[in-house]
Amino acid sequence: MSLEIIKPGVNINFVGRRYYAFVISGLLILASIVSVVWRQGLNLGVDFKGGLNLQILLTDPNVKAENLRDILGAGGLVVSSLQNFGENQREYLINIQPQGEGVNLSKKTLEVLTAALGVDNVELRREEMVGPKVGDDLRQKALYAIYYSILMIIIYISGRFEQKWGTSALFMAILIGVVYLVSLFGVGVGVLIIVALIVTLITCYVLKFSYALGSILALIHDVVITVGVFSFFDKEITLSFVAAILTIIGYSLNDSIIVFDRIRENLRRPKAKGDLATIINRSVNETLSRTILTSGTTLMAVLSLFFLGGPVNQDFALALFIGMTVGTFSSVFVASPLLLLWEKKKVA
Numbered sequence: 159m160s161l162e163i164i165k166p167g168v169n170i171n172f173v174g175r176r177y178y179a180f181v182i183s184g185l186l187i188l189a190s191i192v193s194v195v196w197r198q199g200l201n202l203g204v205d206f207k208g209g210l211n212l213q214i215l216l217t218d219p220n221v222k223a224e225n226l227r228d229i230l231g232a233g234g235l236v237v238s239s240l241q242n243f244g245e246n247q248r249e250y251l252i253n254i255q256p257q258g259e260g261v262n263l264s265k266k267t268l269e270v271l272t273a274a275l276g277v278d279n280v281e282l283r284r285e286e287m288v289g290p291k292v293g294d295d296l297r298q299k300a301l302y303a304i305y306y307s308i309l310m311i312i313i314y315i316s317g318r319f320e321q322k323w324g325t326s327a328l329f330m331a332i333l334i335g336v337v338y339l340v341s342l343f344g345v346g347v348g349v350l351i352i353v354a355l356i357v358t359l360i361t362c363y364v365l366k367f368s369y370a371l372g373s374i375l376a377l378i379h380d381v382v383i384t385v386g387v388f389s390f391f392d393k394e395i396t397l398s399f400v401a402a403i404l405t406i407i408g409y410s411l412n413d414s415i416i417v418f419d420r421i422r423e424n425l426r427r428p429k430a431k432g433d434l435a436t437i438i439n440r441s442v443n444e445t446l447s448r449t450i451l452t453s454g455t456t457l458m459a460v461l462s463l464f465f466l467g468g469p470v471n472q473d474f475a476l477a478l479f480i481g482m483t484v485g486t487f488s489s490v491f492v493a494s495p496l497l498l499l500w501e502k503k504k505v506a
Contacts, residue, residue: 168446172490173439173498179491183379186484190386200385201239203253203394204288206297209238210254210263213284214271219248221275226250233270239394243469249283251469253394263287300400301347307404308351309333311377311411312358315370318415329361368500369422373414376485376493380410384481388473398474406481409456413449413489420445421494438494446490453486 194200204211223240230237230252238253254267264285271280288296312333317326336357337350345353355378362371381403388395420441425434457479464475 168443169439170443170446171439172442173435173495176491176495176498179487179495183383183488183492186383186386187379190382190389193386193389197389197392200389200395201392202297203396203399204286205397206294206300206395208256208288208294210252210256210267211284211286212252212254212264212267212282214250214252215281215283216248216250216275216279217281218275218279221279223250226252226271229274230254230267230270233266233274235267235270239392241469249469296397298347300397301351303400304403305347305351305354307407309337309354311407312354312370312374315373315411325365325367329365329367332361333357368497369418371500372493372496373411373418375496376414376488377407377410379488379492380406380481380485383484384477387480388477393473393476396473398471399477402474402477402481405478406485409482410485410488413452413485414493416448417442417445417489417494418497421497435498438498442490442494449486449489453482456482 223242227237227240235257236255238255240250240252242248242250252267254263257263257266264287268280268282313326313330333354337354340353341350355374358374359371361367362374384403384406388399393399421438424437424441424444460475460478460482463471464479467475
């Protein structure tokens with residue numbers, strides 16, 4: 159006997175509210191793009207641009223974050239971010255931008271702090287130093303990780319959803335061929351990701367891969383909004399954030415697969431009643447209990463990690479929380495209604 163928190167036969171009109179959902183999603187995506195442009199890019203952490211991450215404990219409760227910024231600035235150090243945490247709010251995580259070659263950034267930072275506050279008042283808890291070249295290499299590898307994961311997922315979706323393996327092979331050849339030709343011009347990995355997504359959407363449109371088109375648009379929707387929220391709050395983009403994005407991509411795809419599979423099952427039934435909108439709505443309602451249970455239990459674990467996992471894990475947990483919440487919304491209100499719009503367009 160399966161566990162259900164939604165009574166069988168429930169019929170919430172998700173499809174009928176799709177235009178409200180499209181407006182909400184459109185506004186969130188627009189706000190995300192505006193935030194990134196307004197901040198002139200993302201706030202890259204030490205992992206990607208190099209520098210020093212320093213975690214210190216101050217015994218003097220009168221020293222505040224503003225005092226630390228002034229002290230470090232007066233010592234010739236550029237602070238990218240500074241946040242305090244801990245039970246008494248006396249622990250600080252400081253990100254110092256890299257300086258010229260030959261500068262021992264960790265030593266210089268501690269010297270500036272101890273000279274201003276006293277040796278007994280500064281306790282070093284943790285330090286991480288990443289050189290600019292290493293940061294650039296990590297940034298490229300992170301982008302490649304996202305690029306290849308998206309590429310493999312796109313190829314999987316084209317065959318898994320559409321069940322047209324011959325046409326899917328043509329789709330794969332087009333995608334890989336175009337991306338390879340673009341790479342010959344020496345463009346960055348970020349450009350390759352954008353090109354791959356654009357080619358995918360155009361090819362899905364031409365080949366009439368309606369299920370794949372809906373799921374990929376929902377995937378883009380989830381990632382863009384997650385990045386936008388981090389940009390809006392000026393959160394650092396680190397390797398942990400990249401890991402969270404890859405997790406969100408898989409989670410979003412899994413949610414879409416469950417709903418789409420039920421839609422196809424209902425469409426194949428000999429006694430399928432109602433038009434496509436009715437069948438899609440029924441399918442979403444039939445999988446609603448499973449969606450709420452899966453999302454709810456996962457988000458409980460993520461929230462536990464956010465509140466109890468310490469400051470190092472908070473941004474990772476926050477990214478997961480945003481992405482999974484938006485992913486649940488998109489699987490119900492974005493992916494399935496997009497399928498309806500596309501199928502109506504094909505009929506017309």
